[in-house]
Amino acid sequence: MVQPETLQHAANAPSAPIIAVIPAFNEERFIASVVLKARRYVDHVLVVDDGSQDETAWLAEAAGAEVIRQPNGGKAAALNNGLAAAQARNAAAVVLLDGDGQHNPNDIPRLLEPIQRGAADLVVGSRFMGLPSNTPRWRIVGQHALTALTNVASGVPLSDSQSGFRALSRRALSLMNFTSRGFSVESEMQFLLRQHNLQALEVPISVHYDEKLKRNPFAHGLQVLTGILRLVGQHRPLFFFGATGVIAILIGLALGASVISTYNMYSSLALGTALIAITLCIIGVFAIFTGIILHTIRAYMSER
Numbered sequence: 309m310v311q312p313e314t315l316q317h318a319a320n321a322p323s324a325p326i327i328a329v330i331p332a333f334n335e336e337r338f339i340a341s342v343v344l345k346a347r348r349y350v351d352h353v354l355v356v357d358d359g360s361q362d363e364t365a366w367l368a369e370a371a372g373a374e375v376i377r378q379p380n381g382g383k384a385a386a387l388n389n390g391l392a393a394a395q396a397r398n399a400a401a402v403v404l405l406d407g408d409g410q411h412n413p414n415d416i417p418r419l420l421e422p423i424q425r426g427a428a429d430l431v432v433g434s435r436f437m438g439l440p441s442n443t444p445r446w447r448i449v450g451q452h453a454l455t456a457l458t459n460v461a462s463g464v465p466l467s468d469s470q471s472g473f474r475a476l477s478r479r480a481l482s483l484m485n486f487t488s489r490g491f492s493v494e495s496e497m498q499f500l501l502r503q504h505n506l507q508a509l510e511v512p513i514s515v516h517y518d519e520k521l522k523r524n525p526f527a528h529g530l531q532v533l534t535g536i537l538r539l540v541g542q543h544r545p546l547f548f549f550g551a552t553g554v555i556a557i558l559i560g561l562a563l564g565a566s567v568i569s570t571y572n573m574y575s576s577l578a579l580g581t582a583l584i585a586i587t588l589c590i591i592g593v594f595a596i597f598t599g600i601i602l603h604t605i606r607a608y609m610s611e612r
């Protein structure tokens with residue numbers, strides 16, 4: 309049964325509501341309790357269900373959520389539509405949380421607080437700020453690796469770049485539109501923070517990993533990794549192509565030096581190595597020029 313104070317909270321919803329957006333795909337075991345608990349802290353809950361084959365949508369609605377149904381397009385597409393719907397409903401702030409029970413809705417006020425006092429545009433619930441959790445150790449290693457890569461690539465440091473439990477200000481809501489497909493969407497937010505000069509903060513959250521694995525963790529990690537590389541090319545081409553070019557040139561020069569020293573010692577030319585060295589230097593120069601051109605185009609487009 310829906311708690312009376314929950315209904316009262318919804319009835320008193322202000323004209324600019326706080327909205328929770330929950331992407332959910334085949335989450336019938338958890339979605340109703342996540343929605344009910346979230347409703348204690350927000351004015352409206354939007355569940356984005358794209359083609360679940362179970363009772364996710366029905367249960368979410370029965371628990372008091374508005375359900376957006378769409379063809380399956382992955383988590384990023386679900387979030388894009390959920391955030392657009394929240395914006396259309398004039399949201400003052402949005403909380404993103406997962407529908408699989410890993411996030412604790414009781415943490416929602418802690419995420420919203422910095423937004424409500426105007427201290428941040430994006431608040432990330434970090435699993436690595438001291439609160440206890442039963443995250444398996446190997447997952448922690450993977451999460452730290454992806455966080456380190458996202459931090460270096462985006463230039464925005466966070467302790468947990470992969471957490472899906474987040475709160476967004478109205479300003480962030482208007483600027484977050486993801487081009488990622490699937491699970492690199494959290495990393496993309498970090499690139500967008502930098503692009504739009506948004507302020508980020510982290511607060512501690514607890515998480516629960518009691519369920520068995522849903523997908524191959526290596527395939528999942530690889531998908532996020534390729535997503536991050538794509539984002540670097542899109543958002544920081546000078547960094548991406550420039551660094552690649554410099555590395556290629558340095559390797560080419562090292563090989564070239566070894567060709568010269570071999571020639572000086574034995575008077576014999578290592579033709580194969582020399583060709584590789586020259587090719588690497590040419591590729592390096594091209595990469596740097598590509599980075600400069602893409603960077604210039606990007607700067608020109610963002611000025612318009």
Ligand SMILES: Nc1nc2c(ncn2[C@@H]2O[C@H](COP(=O)(O)OP(=O)(O)OP(=O)(O)O)[C@@H](O)[C@H]2O)c(=O)[nH]1
Binds near residue numbers: 334405410
């Ligand atoms: N609408 C929608 N939701 C999705 C899709 N894929 C994942 N989700 C939801 O996004 C949330 C996070 O997805 P998970 O599969 O739990 O990803 P994760 O938490 O990184 O991985 P685990 O640690 O294995 O749980 C959950 O609520 C999922 O139901 C999708 O294609 N469409």
Ligand SMILES: [Mg+2]
Binds near residue numbers: 406408410
């Ligand atoms: Mg999950």
